[in-house]
Structure formats: C-alpha cells, structure tokens
Amino acid sequence: MAPVLGAFLAGPASAVVLEGAIVRQTGNGQFVILDAGEVFAVGEDNFDDDNLYAFNEDQNIVLDRAIRVDIGAQEGLIPEGTTVASHYVFFDAVRGTHLGFVIFDAPILGVAAFQDTMAATDFLANNEVVYLSPELRGLEEGDEVWIDSDDPNKLWVFWSGSSPGDYIRVFTERSPGAMM
Template structure:
C-alpha cells in the first residue's frame, strides 16, 4: 500500500509540473493554398515535430530545411533571469533584473511566396528581433537541441517584410512576409510565461513527503 502511494505521489509531482508551452496558437489569414500555423517542438528522436504529430526528420532550421508554405514557431529559453538588457528592433527591450521567454518564428516556403498571419503567446510581448545583429546578440537564448543554420542570412528585408505587436492584443504577433531562400526568421521576447513556470511551492512539499515515506520504508526494512 505504501509503495503504491509513493508511486502515485511521484506521478502527481510530474503532473504538477506543466510543459513549456508558451506559444499557444496561431493562424494564416492570407497566403499559399493550404497554409496554416504549426507549433514545433523537438521529439524523442531529436527531430522537429508539430502538434499534429508530423515528424520533420531534422532539427535544422535556417537553410531551406522546411521548404513548406506554412508559418512555424517554437519556444526557446523560457523564463530566463536577465543580467543584461536584450536589444530588439520592434517594441521594448527586456531589461536586466527581469525575466524573459524567447520564441523563434519563421516562414521558409522555398519559391517566393507571401503570407499574412499571426502567432499567439500566453504572456505579453516585450519586443521582436528582426535584424541579423539583434538575432546574433540574442542567440544565447536559442535552444541547444536545434541547429540554427545560415545565421548571417537571418532577419527580415526592409520594405518587404513586416511584423508587429497587435495593438489590440499584446500577446499576439502579426506577420506580413514575403520569403524565398533561405526564409524569414524573427525572435520574439515575451514576459514571464505562466505555462512554462514550474510551481515549486506546490511541488516541494509533495517531494518532501515522498522522501519521508521512502525513509520510513528503509527504516522498516532494517
């Protein structure tokens, strides 16, 4: 009975820690036929996989690795405590002493195509890095399990691409892109993410109870 209770306690602790999921949705309002938004993550095989279960067979991004008419996004560093300001091209810079969550959004269609759409987050957007220099400067927030290729070709073309924070919804990124090779890439910085935060105050007492029960079992066996 005690062993069962301990197993259930561990299961409860795991369930109490939510997955990092700060991109909460998105869509395409105008673009190639069939275009939509897909949120990506890295699966157990080390490849990108979208929420529909499609495995893209690679963890590369930035060198014509997708060649698809969709808008994509994935979460990077989550709820990182800042020791320095983060430079942005649009919006406000996340400031030292605060927290930031980072996200990568891109459109890599292959042949030149236009797309208008949006990406929704679970917290307000600070700002957006849209140019090569600011993307380089914020690469310390990038995912260690993703290969970012062609870093010097990242960013948006002036007068051709536009991204902005929805003036009526500060948790929504709006995009109006024309991309070809190797695609358009931006990094979005949001405030502290509720979905990515692990509720330590709730989890620690449960863990303490588990260890106490394990100690009691050991004493009983001895």
Template sequence: MKFTHVAIAATLAVGALTAQAADPTASLDKSFAEYTGSGPIGNNNLNINTFYWMFESSGTYAGKAVNSWFLIWDPTSARVKGSVSFDAPILFVHDDQAELVATSSFGKAGVTYDYRNSLVGLEAGDKVGTSFAGSTLTLNWNASNPGDHVRVMTAVPEPQTYALMAAGLGIVGWFARRRRAD
C-alpha cells in the first residue's frame, strides 16, 4: 500500500506543476523580461528600454476565472512593436486609468502601483495599435510619459490534474477492490 501512496503523491505533485500559468512569450523588437522589482510602476518610474511583464494573481472577473498579467513599456522614449502570447485565451485587456484602478485588486502583492497620472494605461494612438485574438496580444506602442501599461486577463487553463487525479483515484479504487477480493 505504501507504493500506492507514493504513486498518488507523485502524480498529484507533477499534475500541480502543469496546472500553473506558464510565462508569456514575446516576439518584439525590444527585450522582454519578467519584472521582479517592487515599483512604483505606472507613472514614468522605470525609464528602461525593456518591455516587462509580471504575473499578478488569479481571481474572478466578470464571472470568469482569470489570471491577471501586467505589461509595462516605460522607456525614456521609444517605440515597441510585436506580440505577446499567453498560455490561455485573452478575455480582457484593461488599458486606461479607470480600468486599471477598477481592477487594482488583482495587483501583485509587494508591488507598488502609481495610477495618479491620468494618462496611465495607453494613449489614444497606442490603443489603435493594440489588438488581441486568441491568446496573442499584438501591439505597436510609442511610449511617452507615463509609459504604457495594460492589465491582461487570461482564462485559467483547464488543469490537467483533473485527468491525472481521476486516474489516480481509479487506480486506488482498483487496488482496494482487488485487496477485498483476496
């Protein structure tokens, strides 16, 4: 029976790893990196020619289970063009001050956000250069103060652990039944 316990624990551990949201990938004309600082972000505070992303949190928005991602383009002055892809379909893109403030509860713990500037989010020209289809956000942004910032909400991927857990429970049931028959 010890082997069964070990097999179930290993199956659940491996399954739990696959259920996590994967890091986004990008095809951009600038460098793309995870933001690991503590901020403040949102009001011309970085001034670095790197396009940043960070996973904020998971929750429910408009009745849907979502993962929240924050994208930051806050250079001294530059354009970025390309696309960012996620592991699940994009459901919402929040790209102006009112939307960012309204969804601030999804913010990453330990990171300070600064939404005071009325231009935080995307300027009108950058909104025109932004679209999404499926799990890919396409963008053509020309950052000016305070930079460009969007909150992207993706569907929570259907965990593969359900299938693994069902298989594990089936095996446990089979062993238990077999043991009773003996």
C-alpha cells in the first residue's frame, strides 16, 4: 500500500459506536463494542462465537482522495475533502444466522462490504488491532447490509456465519463523540 500523504486529523476515539443489538439469531450471542485502543486480532476465526462486534477505527479524517463504497454514498463514492469516521463491524461465528443492528453517533455515509473496497480503505484503520487474513474479509453470498431508511445512524445486518466470518467497514459523517 502506498503511503498516504495529506493532513489527517487523528486522535483517540470516544463512544462513536453507541449501541447495537441482535434482534434474532440461531445462537446465544450479544452485541459487543470492542476497544480498538487495546491490542487484539480480528479474522481467521479468532473469535468463533455468536456475538456481533463493532469497534471504532480512525476518527474524523479529512479524506485526501475519494473512497469507493459498496453501499450508500451517491454513485458509490465518498468525495475527497469529506470528513469521515471509520468503524469495523463483524460476525465471526462457526455457523448460525443473525439479524442485528449497530447505531453510530453520526449518519452513515457508506459501507465497504467486499475485499477490494476494504483493502482500499485500510489506511483508515489507525489502531492497535491486528487484521488477520485481510484477503478473506467482506461478506459472503446471501449476506445483507442496509442503512435504516428512517434512521441514517443505524445499520442493519442479516448475516449467516461460516468460516472466516463477515466483516465490513462503515463510514459515518464527522463523529461528534470522537476526541480530537
């Protein structure tokens, strides 16, 4: 990956993933917000449980280039100069299906849901997390993700888990909850 030049406003994240829940599932999981300031690894079946997870990546970054997304954003692009907050949402179950949601403190601009768009936006991670098997990230066939039509801060997921799991990157508008 080429180095990214430009001014990035970086700082530790605060409570920008506000809450979430699993509404229906085959399993016994719950919604968990992880602290990306601590070292942990995600990917390669590292969690293998029924939980729906989210954590904050870099916050309030002024994009020095447009980024492509698979869901949301007009024409699939978030334009250069936009201030975004980046978040990671995943389900790493051996098997099972669940319907759940995640609520952010700012409206969702777009979602990177496939390997190529996730890889192209890895420069927005900027945390202590170790991303294992990045070539296996994204959604599996039949998985669904959508932005709530009545609440632009709410993301719905309907995922069936299998190895290695389901992983997406969510971009919101500037996060008022992030510390600068």
